[in-house]
Amino acid sequence: MRERSKAIIRGLLLLRRLVDPSECIIALEDNKPEAEKQLRQALEELLLEGIGSVNAVRIVAVPTLFPAGGEKQLIKVLTGTEVPQGGLPYQVGVVCLNVGTTAAVYDAIYQGIPLISRWVSITGSEVKHAANYEVLIGTPVQHMLDVVGVKNPDDVRLIMGGPMMGQALPNAQVPVVKATNCILVEPKASQVPTTVMPCIRCGSCANACPMNLLPQQLYWHARGKAFDKLEHHNLGDCIECGCCALVCPSKIPLVQYFRYAKNEKKEHDTKVIFADQSRLRMQVRDERLAQRARELEERKAKRKADRLKKKLAKEAAAASAKTAAEKQDKINNEVSV
Ligand code: SF4
Ligand code: SF4
Numbered sequence: 285m286r287e288r289s290k291a292i293i294r295g296l297l298l299l300r301r302l303v304d305p306s307e308c309i310i311a312l313e314d315n316k317p318e319a320e321k322q323l324r325q326a327l328e329e330l331l332l333e334g335i336g337s338v339n340a341v342r343i344v345a346v347p348t349l350f351p352a353g354g355e356k357q358l359i360k361v362l363t364g365t366e367v368p369q370g371g372l373p374y375q376v377g378v379v380c381l382n383v384g385t386t387a388a389v390y391d392a393i394y395q396g397i398p399l400i401s402r403w404v405s406i407t408g409s410e411v412k413h414a415a416n417y418e419v420l421i422g423t424p425v426q427h428m429l430d431v432v433g434v435k436n437p438d439d440v441r442l443i444m445g446g447p448m449m450g451q452a453l454p455n456a457q458v459p460v461v462k463a464t465n466c467i468l469v470e471p472k473a474s475q476v477p478t479t480v481m482p483c484i485r486c487g488s489c490a491n492a493c494p495m496n497l498l499p500q501q502l503y504w505h506a507r508g509k510a511f512d513k514l515e516h517h518n519l520g521d522c523i524e525c526g527c528c529a530l531v532c533p534s535k536i537p538l539v540q541y542f543r544y545a546k547n548e549k550k551e552h553d554t555k556v557i558f559a560d561q562s563r564l565r566m567q568v569r570d571e572r573l574a575q576r577a578r579e580l581e582e583r584k585a586k587r588k589a590d591r592l593k594k595k596l597a598k599e600a601a602a603a604s605a606k607t608a609a610e611k612q613d614k615i616n617n618e619v620s621v
Contacts, residue, residue, distance in 0.1 A: 285312060288387050289322045290326045290329070290330065291387040291390040292383045292387045293336070294394065295385075295387055296386040297335065297336050297340060298390070299379075299389060303379055305379065308340060308341045308342065310342070310343045311344050311358055311361075311362055313346060313347075313353075314346065314347055315348040316345075317345075320343060323343050350527070351449075351523060351527075354494065354525065355367075356523075359376065363378065369496075370518055370521060384403065400421055401418050401419060401421060402418070402460070402462065403417070403465075404460060404465065404466065404467060405465065405466040406428050406431075406466070406467045406469070407466065407468060409469075409471060410440045410470060411432045411434065411469050412432060412433040413432045414432070415432075419464075421459075421460055425444075425457070428460070428467060432469075434469055437455075437456040439471070439472055440471060440472060441469070441470045441471065442455075442467060442468070443467070443469075444458070444464055444467060445466055445468075446465075446468070448525055448526040448527070449524055449526055450468055480536055480537065483500055483503065485500060487500070489527075489532055491531075492531045493528055494523070494527060495522060495525075497519075497522060499528035499542075501513075502514060502541075502545070503536060506519075509545075509548060511549050515549075519542065526539050
């Protein structure tokens with residue numbers, strides 16, 4: 285936001301023309317005063333250049349409260365409107381985009397540059413030169429580690445994403461992808477082995493959940509692979525923020541369960557769709573065969589009826605010929621007498 289503030293705003297102004305919203309807001313956390321200053325300055329400079337209008341974009345600093353960057357949380361903070369569970373922002377009349385997206389729109393439309401790179405933060409206690417880097421998509425994490433001076437990648441723990449929502453990487457050959465926002469490099473020793481205890485139903489996880497879910501219920505249903513119940517409890521709304529796991533006194537790795545359950549559910553749903561499609565195909569095939577059999581029977585019956593008609597017509601013709609012949613014989617006999 286500090287380095288590409290103009291690109292962010294120009295991309296946003298373009299999208300504003302397409303969407304035509306009643307209001308356009310750039311929200312950022314209140315612990316980033318420099319970025320806020322930079323954005324405000326860029327907005328003023330663009331206005332002086334004749335780009336945009338005074339009220340086109342509003343810059344708002346929101347409280348730094350995890351997970352403030354979550355789409356639904358941000359919409360609630362900025363508009364006071366809650367996106368319904370299982371719903372999407374457009375249902376409440378909101379389009380929520382990342383600043384990276386608006387900058388990418390600017391690059392694509394004004395500069396003709398496709399999305400081939402993204403900004404990635406590389407940080408953690410093992411990183412000497414923590415910073416944000418513009419990295420080409422597909423670059424191995426190993427290359428980033430070389431740049432920031434991490435000498436022994438096998439001795440560190442790599443996490444893609446933040447400390448709460450990140451996922452551990454199996455090795456440093458994993459490439460940077462479109463969704464890679466941060467690489468966290470921590471010492472292997474920081475991974476403290478924990479003993480998982482049974483759930484005591486204390487409810488702390490439900491109190492901590494920013495999405496108002498019931499993590500303990502999701503946990504039970506994830507363990508039992510009760511997919512209909514997981515859907516009923518809105519598993520899809522879980523943003524994997526990790527707040528529930530953090531407060532759980534039993535140290536249950538709830539997020540891992542939810543990620544696993546989401547993947548399983550996806551697989552299960554795909555299988556259900558395939559099964560439905562196969563059943564439908566089978567029904568169509570049965571109907572097609574039955575129709576063919578019906579048509580065959582109808583053709584057979586028609587042929588039989590035609591044959592019978594022909595036979596009757598032949599018999600009738602023979603009978604009438606016989607009658608005519610008898611009649612003629614009778615006339616001949618009478619003439620000769
Ligand atoms: S916080 Fe942990 S122990 Fe407490 S209800 Fe949730 S899952 Fe169970
Ligand atoms: S990870 Fe836990 S706290 Fe976060 S949204 Fe999902 S259930 Fe709620």
